[in-house]
Amino acid sequence: MTARVALVGAGGHGLSHRRTLKDLAGRGVLEIAAFCDRGPVEPEPGVPFFDDHQKMLADVRPDAVIICTPPHTHLGIALDCLSAGADLLLEKPPVTTLAEHARLLEAASGRRVQVGFQALGSAALTAFRAAVPSGAALVSAAGAWWRPDTYYRRAPWAGKQAAFDGALVNPFAHALMQALAVADGFEPALMELERYRTRDIQTDDCTFMRLTDSDGRRVVAAVSLASVVFVAGEIRVGDAVLEYPTDRVRWPGASLYTEISGRIGLLGNLLSDEPLIVPLERTRTFTAVAEAIVASPPPATIHIDTPHPDGGGAILPGVDELVRQVAATGLLPSESDIPWAVPPHRVPMKEVTHAQTEHRRP
Ligand SMILES: NC(=O)c1ccc[n+]([C@@H]2O[C@H](COP(=O)([O-])OP(=O)(O)OC[C@H]3O[C@@H](n4cnc5c(N)ncnc54)[C@H](O)[C@@H]3O)[C@@H](O)[C@H]2O)c1
Structure with a gap:
């Protein structure tokens, strides 16, 4: 089954994730499930847009979510996505403290969480x-x-x-x-x-x-x-x-x-059965x-x-x-x-x- 992938934080560096999503969607690797952003961003024809990630998770139920929001917002959004049963590509820096790291690791049990250090795939x-x-x-x-x-x-x-x-x-x-x-x-x-x-x-x-x-x-x-x-x-x-x-x-x-x-893309790796490059x-x-x-x-x-x-x-x-x-x-x-x-x-x-x-x- 084709994975349905959403993006939270669709402006800023999220634009590069949008390009990857479109590329992988064009090759049949995934389906773009939704974009979410608190601010106004360029719409993508045919892709549902939400300004609240909780509503997006409830309506769309994506298999995986890319989180590309400012660093101090990562933990809350990541925990919500994991609760909704989604795997994650979480931008770097993933969280701000070791306590947050431990909390996220515990919540991630059974799910795949990849961190956006793309140069590790080189x-x-x-x-x-x-x-x-x-x-x-x-x-x-x-x-x-x-x-x-x-x-x-x-x-x-x-x-x-x-x-x-x-x-x-x-x-x-x-x-x-x-x-x-x-x-x-x-x-x-x-x-x-x-x-x-x-x-x-x-x-x-x-x-x-x-x-x-x-x-x-x-x-x-x-x-x-x-x-x-x-x-x-x-x-x-x-x-x-x-x-x-x-x-x-x-x-x-x-x-x-x-x-x-040659680089292994972090999103493709997340959606595959291969071990994660940046767990x-x-x-x-x-x-x-x-x-x-x-x-x-x-x-x-x-x-x-x-x-x-x-x-x-x-x-x-x-x-x-x-x-x-x-x-x-x-x-x-x-x-x-x-x-x-x-x-x-x-x-x-x-x-x-x-x-x-x-x-x-x-
Ligand atoms: N891997 C890389 O090479 C790379 C490069 C640049 C940035 N980043 C990382 O990407 C993340 C985003 O950075 P940026 O420069 O794009 O920041 P930014 O502030 O330019 O953009 C963040 C986007 O997230 C949106 N946003 C903020 N809070 C939100 C929320 N609660 N729900 C939904 N949308 C929300 C904003 O409206 C904005 O469109 C950071 O963690 C940053 O470190 C990674």
Whole structure:
């Protein structure tokens, strides 16, 4: 029987899910059951529209639901969908706390819940994991993007701490999740975090973090949204690099990148009989780390006044080099003579991850 799939949150990033739904519907894989959004969105001819997900669930009874609403709304909608008997493709970050994670996991019993970390379905990640040593002493993630001032006015929840925005927990969530996937079974014992903001926002737009486990292995992330030079997103082990947004890999000892194309789509995988690529359990450490980031003291302010050449706000000069330096050395900005840096916030992590469900290499 063809699965009937609904989408909650049909604007914003939901537009990309609409394209996937139409593509899979055209190939007979699924039937689009309904769209739901609180706001006005472009209608889809022949697809019922609802402004309330409870009413949609009661009227349509979908087999599966994609949830693409702001992060702080995920849990309530997900619990309602599971109660209505639907499987889920839940956008990242899936939930905001480990308590929510546990609650959702319990409610999901017997249902399939996939989390929207689509880069975990890439052939490039599989090849990269096979090429680098398991148990590496340092796995790191670096990225530098430009987001103009208007980015923080894109949605009511933009730049808000309580809504779970922030450079590493939202736009660079994939970088953190990819690094954790490469570090494979890594359980952080200590988090050292330097959060900075170059804008008038509650949360951070430049984040530097070092996680250390009880054996001294480290996972480091260094990301910025105030860079004039673009660093797409790099996972590094030694001199090997996975550029996760583009599925390009630089093998150990090589100087050039090779593209490894091919991704298993998360929705198709959810609807199949195959094991899930990103089951909710696999995101537990991500959620533990993200919760600790969001619960940390407010970010330090970096005063910047160098305008972006295209306008739209100021940039932090040299931050592209800094994120790569932090990723390569594992040293945080405050350990590298950066004038605006402040000492890291330290969080013991042992307790929050001791019951982690590990996802081992196949
Ligand atoms: N996987 C990815 O690469 C990726 C990329 C971008 C965003 N995201 C994630 O997708 C989610 C949505 O992000 P966005 O940027 O599209 O946000 P957005 O605010 O631009 O859009 C969210 C949509 O959900 C609707 N909405 C909000 N609350 C609702 C509710 N209770 N019921 C029904 N509709 C509701 C809004 O009206 C809006 O149309 C977030 O979790 C975000 O992190 C994932």
